Every structure is written in structure tokens, then in C-alpha cells.
Amino acid sequence: MTQPVPPSPEDLAAIREQLGRPARGVVTVAARCPSGHPNVVMTEPRLPDGTPFPTLYYLTCPRLAGAIGTLEAAGVMADMSQRLLDDPDLAAGYLRAHESYLAEREAIGHVPEIDGISAGGMPTRVKCLHVLVGHALAKGPGLNTLGDEAVAMLGDYWGQSSCAPAAP
Numbered sequence: 001m002t003q004p005v006p007p008s009p010e011d012l013a014a015i016r017e018q019l020g021r022p023a024r025g026v027v028t029v030a031a032r033c034p035s036g037h038p039n040v041v042m043t044e045p046r047l048p049d050g051t052p053f054p055t056l057y058y059l060t061c062p063r064l065a066g067a068i069g070t071l072e073a074a075g076v077m078a079d080m081s082q083r084l085l086d087d088p089d090l091a092a093g094y095l096r097a098h099e100s101y102l103a104e105r106e107a108i109g110h111v112p113e114i115d116g117i118s119a120g121g122m123p124t125r126v127k128c129l130h131v132l133v134g135h136a137l138a139k140g141p142g143l144n145t146l147g148d149e150a151v152a153m154l155g156d157y158w159g160q161s162s163c164a165p166a167a168p
Contacts, residue, residue: 004028004042011038018060024048027108030138033061034158040134045111052113056105057134067157068129071150080126080146090145091123097144098123101135 004027007015014037015023025044033039039061047053059065084091101118120131129150136147 007038007041014038015041015060018062023060025053030057031134033064037061039064040137042108042138045105045109045114052111054105054114054117055119055131055134056101056108057131057138059130059134064133064154064157065130067154068133068150071153072129076150076153077121077126077129080149081121084125093145095123097135097147100139100143 007023007026007029011029012023012026015026018038023041025047027042027044029038029040030042031038031040040057040059042056043053043058045053045056059068084094098118101122102116105118119128120135121127122132126132126146132144132147133150133154134147135144136151141148141151
């Protein structure tokens with residue numbers, strides 16, 4: 001694994017604005033929106049205050065988070081969870097995504113409290129599309145099939161707008 005590039009002060013300022021609070025435990029910006037701002041960050045498995053944090057890829061973009069919330073409200077997670085029960089190939093791929101997620105997080109640091117626990121419901125169910133989309137955007141297509149499907153369902157969630165932070 002190549003060393004991640006730490007976020008710039010500008011990235012941290014944008015993330016603070018996106019989240020409405022300071023960023024915690026950011027290792028690097030893992031994906032960017034079409035405007036170039038952080039979209040997904042890679043986080044440390046233990047936050048600076050000592051809290052275990054299983055979510056390796058954390059969504060920061062409020063526009064994207066809102067679009068994903070709409071998918072969740074439409075029942076997409078229940079459908080995907082059922083498909084995992086019905087489709088052994090899909091379940092095997094989801095298990096591989098889970099194992100990859102764990103290995104990547106472990107490479108950053110070992111946190112016994114979350115050992116073996118990934119995020120988003122992996123490897124047996126879908127409980128958070130935000131995590132799966134963050135993982136898919138950070139890693140690119142092909143690793144997390146259900147994350148890839150959710151990204152495709154979002155369509156052009158961005159439209160023609162810009163997310164440039166408001167002037168102070």
C-alpha cells in the first residue's frame with residue numbers, strides 16, 4: 001500500500017464546512033466531487049480522542065449524503081440484503097469487499113475493539129449505503145459490487161452545480 005497523502009489545510013477547511021465540525025482522524029482524501037472538493041475521507045481506526053472508529057471511508061459531501069439518504073428511504077438496503085441471501089456469488093463478492101476493507105484498515109492500525117468488524121453491515125447485510133458508496137468511490141468500481149450499484153443508482157446526483165464553499 002502506498003503512503004496516503006495527508007489532507008491539505010484547504011481540504012480540512014472544506015471538510016469542516018461540509019460536516020459542520022472539525023474533521024477527526026483524517027488520513028487522506030479518498031475521493032473528490034466533480035468540483036474537486038473532498039467527497040470521501042479515509043479515517044484512522046482509532047480517533048484522536050481514543051474512540052474506536054470502524055468506518056474507514058467516511059462520506060463528507062452533504063449533497064452526496066442527501067442523495068444516498070433518498071436511496072435508503074426507498075428501501076434499497078432491504079432489497080440488497082435479501083439479494084445477499086439469495087445470490088451466493090453476490091455474497092462471496094461482498095465478503096471479499098469486507099475482507100479487503102478490514103485488511104486496509106488494519107494496515108493503518110490495529111484496534112482490538114473493532115477487530116473483524118468492517119462497516120455498513122458487511123459481510124452479511126446492508127445497513128448503511130453511505131459506507132458502501134464511500135468505499136466504492138474511494139476504491140473505484142469492481143471491489144464493492146453493492147457500493148458500485150448504489151453509485152450507479154445515484155445517477156447524476158451532482159447536476160451542473162458547484163459545491164464551492166460559501167465565502168466567510
